Amino acid sequence: MICPLPSSGIPPDDLLDLIYHYKALLIRQLYLWYRGQEAIVDHLLHRFVLAGRIFRNSERVACNADWLSNGNPAYEMAFWALLDFRDSVEYQLPGNHGITISAFTENGEYDFVSVLPGHEKSTSDVVQAQREALGQRLVIVVQNPDQIPLITIHPVAAYCVVSPDGKTTYYTTAKEAAPCQPPTSAS
Structure with missing residues (x-):
C-alpha cells in the first residue's frame, strides 16, 4: 500500500x-x-x-x-551564496539591471551579482552605473578568485567564490587572502 x-x-x-x-x-x-x-x-x-x-x-x-540542459549559471552561482544566508532570509527574488538575486534579511538587504568568467568588465560597467540605487550590501559571486581583481564595482561587502561543487568561500577585499564568513553588515 x-x-x-x-x-x-x-x-x-x-x-x-x-x-x-x-x-x-x-x-x-x-x-x-x-x-x-x-x-x-x-x-x-x-x-x-x-x-x-x-x-x-x-x-x-x-x-x-x-x-x-544547462540551467542558468548566473542564478545557480548566486543561489549557492544565497543559501549561506538562508536562515536570515525573509524574502528573495531574482534581480534586475545587473543584480542576479536580491534578498531581504533580518540584517537588511543584500544584492548578489554573479560575474561569469569573461564578463567582468561588462558586468562591472552595468552594476557600477546603477551602484547608488543598489543596497549597501553587495556580494559579488564569481567562479574563480582570479576574477576578483578584474571587477571594478565599489563598494562591495564581500566577494563569494563558488566552486563547481557549490562550496562557497568569502573574501572581504580582492587583496585579502583569508576567507571570511558571509558578511552580516557592509564593510
Whole structure:
C-alpha cells in the first residue's frame, strides 16, 4: 500500500514559486533550501512533474524544458551564496539591471551579482552605473578568485567564490587572502 507523503512544512506554492522565479535550480540546492525535508521536496517535485508544471532530470529541476540542459549559471552561482544566508532570509527574488538575486534579511538587504568568467568588465560597467540605487550590501559571486581583481564595482561587502561543487568561500577585499564568513553588515 502506497501512502501519500504529507507535505506539511513546505507549502507547495512556495516550492513552485522558487522554481518559477529562477527557471532552473539544482535539486541539491532545493534540498538545502528546505533542509531536513528532502523526502517532501522529492514528493512535491514528482507531483509537479506528473501535473506538467515543471521538468526534472537527475540533477536539475526547471519550469521550462529549454533551461533544463544547462540551467542558468548566473542564478545557480548566486543561489549557492544565497543559501549561506538562508536562515536570515525573509524574502528573495531574482534581480534586475545587473543584480542576479536580491534578498531581504533580518540584517537588511543584500544584492548578489554573479560575474561569469569573461564578463567582468561588462558586468562591472552595468552594476557600477546603477551602484547608488543598489543596497549597501553587495556580494559579488564569481567562479574563480582570479576574477576578483578584474571587477571594478565599489563598494562591495564581500566577494563569494563558488566552486563547481557549490562550496562557497568569502573574501572581504580582492587583496585579502583569508576567507571570511558571509558578511552580516557592509564593510
